[in-house]
Amino acid sequence: MSSETSHAPAGFWRSYVFSTDHKVIAKQYLSLGLFWALMGGATAYLIRWQIAHPDTEAPGWGYIAPDVYNALVTMHGTIMVFFVAMPILLAAFGNFLIPLMIGAKDMAFPKLNMLSFWVFFLASLVLMASFFVPGGAAAAGWTGYPPLSAKMEYTGVGWGMNLWLLALALEFASFLLGGVNFLTTAMNMRAPGLTWFRLPVVVWMQLTAAVIFMLSVGPLIAGAVMLLMDRLIGTTFFLPEGGGEPLLWQHLFWFFGHPEVYVILLPGLGIVVDVISVFSRKPVFAYRPIIYSTIVAGFMSFIVWAHHQFISGIDPRLAMPFSITTIIISVPFAFVIFSIIATLWRASITFSAAMLFALGSLGVFIFGGLTGIVNGSAPVDIYIHDTYFVVAHFHYTLFSVVFFGSFAGIYFWFPKMFGRMMNEALGKIHFWLTFIFFNSVFIPMHLVGLRGMMRRIANPMQYEFLKPLEPLNQFITLSAIVLLLSQFFFVINFFMSLVRGKAAERNPWQANTLEWTTTSPPPHENFSTTPTVYRGPYEYSSPDSAEDWQPQDRPLSAPRPALR
Amino acid sequence: MSGAAVPPGKTGTWWFLASEIPVFGGLIASYIVVRLGSAGWGESSAHLNFTLALINTFLLLTSSMTVVMAHAAAQESDFRRAANYLGLTILFGLGFLGVKGVEYTTEIVHGFTPASGIFWSFYYGMTGLHGLHVLAGIIVNVVLWIGALKGSLAQNSHRVELAGLYWHFVDIVWIFLFPLLYLA
């Protein structure tokens, strides 16, 4: 494992651009992810404007034509899932935390790590380019169903769709390389004494997410190759006129697409667990069962996928088994949620900004999980599939981790990443505005969906039966605009703190895990000497100790007394 | 889980292969179900050149043997021998691609293009993706072969095993593609 062990100052390019240091790479992913979050937010604004005020000019943009609308909804989903959620939750937090939390000096393959980021950067360039080619960006939904996506004449989109497929392929390659790194690093490079069951929950979640991704993305890669061939060289994998099967794409897509949502969920959930533990000054309740539940949920995530296809024309005999598995998968997740609640029970809670976001994430996720059970039952789904009820559901589950979870993680680990403290007051304002306006966007959206408003149509007001929903849609749009604007509190706080934040000490939160034992930010190679681990990560408020925390590398001074 | 851990390079390579199994697995599973659900594929597959595919099977199986011989030689630091076996592996790989090229050309000249229907879509898709993987493997083997000749392979001799693992994977995919496309 080569790394720059010499401490001669590396130039600007090696230090900040072409660095193999996992901490720099993490920040690169974070920056690019936050940039795409702005783009994703812009698409959301335009989509909401068009729904609330169809065929008017959106302030700051102009008229949104229907085919442009289709591209907007497509790109909104693609950007948020693959270019915001994955890079921030998986790549940025995973890269930053895993080596630090296991006491390693870097990832197992630092150069491969750097390559992963630059492949992702290339994917970003390709996706950005797709907006500017003739015919515009991909417009067949983020799910890209053929035949619509398979022939240029159906959408009018030519190279935009091809570049979309290429960008996704590059993104998948980047994350596959990253997954190889995460898993090998955790398997091989844990510090002495750091057994598997002394790892923080967030590391377990990152690893499970990596495994799920590695094993589920393959069929979609195959499908993407097939779709690209249909578009470019005349094959007919998905075109009925050539003997092909459009439904095949759906299966290949969702075989990956469903596990993918858990790939996004788990790191965020892990962040929530760890942040809550620190600000409750309590061990995580049922640590091992949480790990086992997560692994079970990981396995199960591979056998629920067709719940996305209940009314697509699949064999009706598939509906029942997939409904059953979908409802069962809520059990391990419910277990994890109950354990988090039990962690909070009778805890001495500090409502820091990070904690508020973690608690907000928990509440939002519970709500989303409940509507998930509703959606997962095939007879109900027949009515609500492709309505805004589904959109409301998945925004609850996704937002809980992508927004609330990411912010919890950023507010929590910002001192370690950048050596400065964020402004707590601004953080709390950011939380309350986000929480209130998020709910005011998406709670009414359930109603809109139940009343029959379908997804992906540029002008709902063309249908008489939807006209009564216009005021509610306008309310949602107004709330969405305020929600988006509220993020400025974060942007200002982030940049201000980078430059003028109070210098952070090693362990401002008095947390136990290994990253807090080194400086803020950590030096190159992280630790002056490799730590030795004596304890689990959650020895908070231990009766054996006067302090309410015990770092993992603090030796045991005496044999532990028996638990009462 | 203590004791001698698997070296990181090997762990990483096996994770990579674990992620490749669903790529070809997904494609092959799709082929199997679409084929089982349609009639008349036997007619299309009769136009494939069985003899050439048999030659390719021989080439890949033999190249799997030569690459593991290269690994054994590298383990004993006999880099001259490793280079020879790597060279053979590369030659067989190039042979495979050459034969495939002949197959494709003949088929296209006879009017069996990727646009000729669902069987041909799968044929070109599966063998094409496999061929790209063969090409990637050849490139990796060439890099190692040059290292063996120059002597620089000594510092990273374990990489021969890792490249071999990838090459065997590509061989195993062909072990299934051959009967699926040419014998069934």
Added chain:
Amino acid sequence: MSDSHTRHYLMIWIWLLALVVLSVAAASILPKTQALVLIFAVAVVKALLVARNFMHLKNERAIIYALVLVPLAFIIILLFALFPDFVYRG
């Protein structure tokens, strides 16, 4: 080079070639269904020979085996889940 290694790899190669011959023979001699069963069984055996001997899987720890078996299991699940929609259509 270690002779036992060489001999072992050569033996496996001979077996692999023999199995190819067997498959080809089966395809021309046996009735269709039996030929198919035999051919794919042989393919599995060939794959196992390469995996266990050339890839040294038989000497590796259980976790490496898991890295092969788990994705295979998921793909088999995918395969069978696709049957109703593509094979059993009415």
